[in-house]
Amino acid sequence: MLRSYPRISIVFHWDSDGIASASLLKETLLSYGIETQLIVPTIGYYNIDAIPLSKIKDFTPHLVIVLDYALKPWDLEQLEYEASAPVMVIDHHLNQLPEKPLYHNPVARGLPGELYPSTTWVLQELLRIDVNLRVLIGIAGDRGVKAEETPIWDTIEQTLRNRKWNWNKIIELAEMIDSNYRIGDYEGITRAVDKLAAYGESLEEALKDQEWLRKKKLVDKEIEKLVQTQPIKTVDNKILVYTIESKYYIASAITRKLALKHPDKIVVVAYKHLGEGPCHVYARSWKHDLSTTITLLSLRDYEVGGKKEVAAITTNCEQLNQALQDMIEAIRNTIK
Template sequence: MVDALGAVDGPDDGRDVWPSLAGMLGNARRVLLVHHWDADGISTAAMLADEIERLSVSVRGFTPVIGNFFLSPEDRSAIEHGPGHDIVLVVDYALPVEDMGWLADRWPTAQIDHHLLRHDRIVQVNPVVDGADPGSYPSASWVATGYLDRDPDLLSVYGVVGDVGDRVRGMPVWPAVEAVLERHGLTLGDVQRIVDLIDSAYKVGDREGVIAAVDVVRRAAGDPSSLLNNDEWRGNLAAIDREMERLLSLPVTERAGLTVREIETRFNLISALGRSMAAEHGAALVINRGYFPDRDQIYLRRTDGVHVTRIIEAARERGYSAGGKKEVVGIVVPKEETDRALDLVYRLSGGRGAGAGT
């Protein structure tokens, strides 16, 4: 179905060429945006919704089950039997090949992303899989900004800061990010607070709140103060802060050069906890045994320059649901597979498996 996405007119620097947004949509009148639940996915979806509606095309958002790196049977049913759409755009969400194939069998499908997973059956607007420096495209929002030929704005910046935090200061995009901050009289700390508020919906497990957040950030594109004063998000953040304080008080161990913390929480805080630990220790592994009733979450983040892509590949080869980038991997496994998955992570991190010394 890729041919239905229109004529190709893209960059000439050796990367795959991409259709324009209008060419991608073709004769479609209804677009489904399947977007990730975090600030980058939300901000990128907001940006795309703006541009799609300017073409007089209707757009609807959808977020899969929070915490999954795949489409569950529930997700597939909702997509197939929902209000209807003519094309699917997958945004900041590294769905596995099987799920992308399922979508492409039914609708013209494209993806705007920056994760390291190539799909041959769809149009991928993704400079990173085409060989570009990930530091030049640290977020899907930054990819979309360039693809849509927009000047960097707050939506662009929310996605970047959401994904890389204050590490953005050392990246090639920093001068452009800094210019946006200065234009709006914001500090990087202000934007981090806004990102935390946007992320609060997914962290408390509010899936409908994630979908609604796309319109909230769209309406506030020129007024960041309205996001800082969003009462619902501030309430979420207060609950999250209390839970994070509890989780950070739990003991850690050292295995295979990783700082490891096991947790049980119904909040989706594994990424936030992993970021915090990696910022302090350089390489952090978090295992959450309390989010899903039948599965466990594993999250590894490294800020020490060691890439984890081989762990992602090995996990997928075993049939695990896994995704990530060069510095981060997330894996969701059935509870009976957790120890084997951890053995894999420890072994490929340089250790001796689950029994590696503490």
């Protein structure tokens, strides 16, 4: 079906799942002789304004594919209008279901998120490709060590055994790839798509990538420092509240680390981004289902997204405190 579109723009999430997905998709499209363009939205933002529309227009694509990046139905409409081309979505985030024939998001259709731990997993099903290194990188990036709790872990484990791969090594590689966006390196993100295709199934070679190792070192140092932060308060004995600031895009990484440190709690982080980029409030829990929190906040007109285990508000930094209060309130209403 994709073969009928000679030129395709790929808009992809800047994280390792998005990059691995873009790499798999681009490779498949190239094998069909389709010309592709890679588009990275502005890091930290999840709406139409984050997408460089003029770049897409210049390319005059016959189709735009949005990967691992949750846009609201009205933003998809606008993208379609601006690009003068149909938009296809391949994703696994909780989202409103638009009335689009080219919408591939089993989680938005109501299937459990555990069955689709990454967009690479959705793609693997859609393109009928084998469970390969890039499919696993997507899962490792989005789930990390918690992948062992997903129902598809058996399938993952079998691949690991066959290839003599170690899950922690794949998590490490996903983090190396994530360090591109964490330091705000757009060219690095695009380059990673092609580098991953070139590495193919050679995990050991990819783990030695000097560019990624250098960037990861910078990021690790900052995360190590910030993860020592103490909570500013505890709410209802269950919600740990933090305020953290940094020039790197590490709100999600910090929240994840803090949540691993406190597996029986809900961790809420008000994250102030120094320099360019929005502020965030992130909530993560390995115990409580935060899907309702996301719904409650979206009803209050917040730019909010996430999955069962994570809810994230993107806000301008002046409204960070209000967003923090409202996140805490929404969580209290979710778990009472």
